[in-house]
Amino acid sequence: MPELPEVETTRRGIAPHLEGQRVSRVIVRDRRLRWPIPEDLDVRLSGQRIVQVERRAKYLLINAEVGTLISHLGMSGNLRLVEVGMPAARHEHVDIELESGLALRYTDPRRFGAMLWSLDPLNHELLVRLGPEPLTDLFDGERLFQLSRGRSMAVKPFIMDNAVVVGVGNIYATEALFAAGVDPRRAAGGISRARYLKLAIEIKRILTHAIERGGTTLRDFIGGDGQPGYFQQELFVYGRGGALCKVCGTGLREIRLVQRASVWCPRCQS
Numbered sequence: 001m002p003e004l005p006e007v008e009t010t011r012r013g014i015a016p017h018l019e020g021q022r023v024s025r026v027i028v029r030d031r032r033l034r035w036p037i038p039e040d041l042d043v044r045l046s047g048q049r050i051v052q053v054e055r056r057a058k059y060l061l062i063n064a065e066v067g068t069l070i071s072h073l074g075m076s077g078n079l080r081l082v083e084v085g086m087p088a089a090r091h092e093h094v095d096i097e098l099e100s101g102l103a104l105r106y107t108d109p110r111r112f113g114a115m116l117w118s119l120d121p122l123n124h125e126l127l128v129r130l131g132p133e134p135l136t137d138l139f140d141g142e143r144l145f146q147l148s149r150g151r152s153m154a155v156k157p158f159i160m161d162n163a164v165v166v167g168v169g170n171i172y173a174t175e176a177l178f179a180a181g182v183d184p185r186r187a188a189g190g191i192s193r194a195r196y197l198k199l200a201i202e203i204k205r206i207l208t209h210a211i212e213r214g215g216t217t218l219r220d221f222i223g224g225d226g227q228p229g230y231f232q233q234e235l236f237v238y239g240r241g242g243a244l245c246k247v248c249g250t251g252l253r254e255i256r257l258v259q260r261a262s263v264w265c266p267r268c269q270s
Contacts (some may be wrong), residue, residue: 019052023097033112045096050063061074061261093106094106139200155184175237184269242254250266
């Protein structure tokens with residue numbers, strides 16, 4: 001599933017080609033996503049100029065002069081730019097055609113993504129209860145420490161909770177916990193303030209670096225410019241269960257936490 005760096009990579013790839021452009025028409029080939037694409041999306045968006053492309057958590061917000069298109073890539077979706085009129089292959093469900101001659105094409109083989117319309121996106125039911133963005137000053141180790149008090153759940157699902165902080169998915173939670181030396185199985189409420197201060201720093205550092213590297217290529221994810229990400233080449237623990245730790249040479253262990261694979265080093269993480 002595309003995580004925050006992949007979505008941010010997509011935003012950065014498509015924004016320069018969308019912002020300031022006027023939409024000529026919207027072609028919807030299949031409305032059956034996680035939630036049906038609105039029947040009147042073409043009417044609402046066509047003729048409008050795109051003002052800005054933003055991101056909130058893993059949602060892309062394509063802000064028009066009146067209203068916002070909220071898009072989510074689901075488990076295997078992508079948004080990329082193509083020439084208007086380029087024949088659509090299977091699973092290429094939506095084209096947003098621009099007067100520039102380019103079209104923003106949405107592809108989603110599993111149809112778990114979304115394209116919804118809102119006049120007040122930040123108060124939309126999917127976004128209104130989200131926690132702070134991890135790369136802003138609203139998120140830090142003190143927040144993690146305070147919210148974790150009395151919590152018996154493991155620290156990994158705790159930092160993956162979108163009410164705590166958005167966008168720290170399985171890949172980056174695994175890597176950040178390794179970098180901070182924290183065992184993912186430990187109870188969130190039993191971790192010290194100092195450890196949380198370190199963990200928050202590592203979350204910010206790893207997410208920032210992953211964005212700079214274009215995200216992580218897993219299965220069929222590609223960015224908005226059609227290029228893969230390269231952060232996967234630098235993973236220390238995620239997906240490496242049974243391999244040797246790159247730092248100490250100890251065999252990495254793997255378990256499942258809240259139905260997600262978790263890999264850690266028993267020597268580097270305690």
